[in-house]
Amino acid sequence: MPELPEVETVRASLEPKLVGHRFEAVEILDSRLTRPVDPAEVAAELVGECVAAVDRRGKYLIVRFESGLVLLIHLRMTGTLAHSRNGAASKSHVRAVVRLDDGSDVTYRDVRRFGTWLVLRADELDAYFSARLGLEPLEPGFSAAGLAERLAGRRAPVKAALLDQRTLAGVGNIYADEALWRARIDPRRPAGQLDAREIRVLHRGIRRALEAGIARQGATLRDYRTPDGSSGSMQNEFKVYGRDGEPCLRCGRPIEKTRVGGRGTWFCPGCQR
Ligand SMILES: [Zn+2]
Structure with a gap:
């Protein structure tokens, strides 16, 4: 299961690929990823959104959009995110694909299907995390x-x-x-x-x-x-x-x-x- 260092590595790698780019098309192929929300509804919310920042809190990835929406991704057991320019190398276990405005793709794969995608407003994040997460161990404030x-x-x-x-x-x-x-x-x-x-x-x-x-x-x-x-x-x-x-x-x-x-x-x- 990915822990803080793995999720931080994913964050740092995706950040320069995503920031400043628009989600041109979003396909969510597995309803477990967004349940109880309809995946088509989540995909429609994300289309047209422009990425302002890619952050992390604990094992959560936080994609922040200029509109004030955020996409919260948890990889759980076996979720992976891949960025590619010429289509995904492997089609197996693909649960979602985001086409960016530069023609590249972010592909989410998940063998065990425990990962989650959740769309929130930025002002809902604090309440969401404070119920679930404690100290952030690499923050300067962790003593x-x-x-x-x-x-x-x-x-x-x-x-x-x-x-x-x-x-x-x-x-x-x-x-x-x-x-x-x-x-x-x-x-x-x-x-x-x-x-x-x-x-x-x-x-x-x-x-x-x-x-x-x-x-x-x-x-x-x-x-x-x-x-x-x-x-x-x-x-x-x-x-x-x-x-x-x-x-x-x-x-x-x-x-x-x-x-x-x-x-x-x-x-x-x-x-x-
Ligand atoms: Zn020893």
């Missing part, structure tokens, strides 16, 4: 004190707390494991038991893990591709995720796999306390 406040008193394992999008927006299974390894914290510890020093180290670990993912264009495990069709390379540099049985890069003990909050979780029993 160790803010993280401490969100974790205080929580009995859930710290990994489960990090996966809760209302705590931190954009962190998923991969980057939660990577951040906790960097911070030397056992993912099963109750979130509310971390002391101030551990939270500072965790705050830094979260940022570093996410920044490492962005620097490598995200992690391609299965479906994720950047909009020009290339793969990310973060999967080659995981510190702990998916490495069960391999030696810890810090202390040499074999990495173990367990389950936390129902999710596969990798950690080092030697140096994560």
Whole structure:
């Protein structure tokens, strides 16, 4: 599933292709993408709209139009966006196509069909996000004190707390494991038991893990591709995720796999306390 670094890579790649361009034609081929709204209605709303900006909040892509409308895209499990000039290379699992006024196409594919497209007005965004999303971990305003406040008193394992999008927006299974390894914290510890020093180290670990993912264009495990069709390379540099049985890069003990909050979780029993 794409997490913050993957969605940020998609955003940065689409931004120069979209900003200043008009949606000339919009085809939505799967009603699950827009339900409960009729896909034809959504397509009609988007036609003629000119893109002012492409932003991100957590794992959401935000296409802002000059009119004040926004298109909110969530890729969920397997959604991908591709930009191409000569028609899509592959026709499989195409759920929507946007033809831009320069003749290029943005093609949305989704094998599992959990992704969503939602049209809102810009003044509805704050309410939409505040009900769903917590701190934005790469914003300058994300502080160790803010993280401490969100974790205080929580009995859930710290990994489960990090996966809760209302705590931190954009962190998923991969980057939660990577951040906790960097911070030397056992993912099963109750979130509310971390002391101030551990939270500072965790705050830094979260940022570093996410920044490492962005620097490598995200992690391609299965479906994720950047909009020009290339793969990310973060999967080659995981510190702990998916490495069960391999030696810890810090202390040499074999990495173990367990389950936390129902999710596969990798950690080092030697140096994560
Ligand atoms: Zn270790």
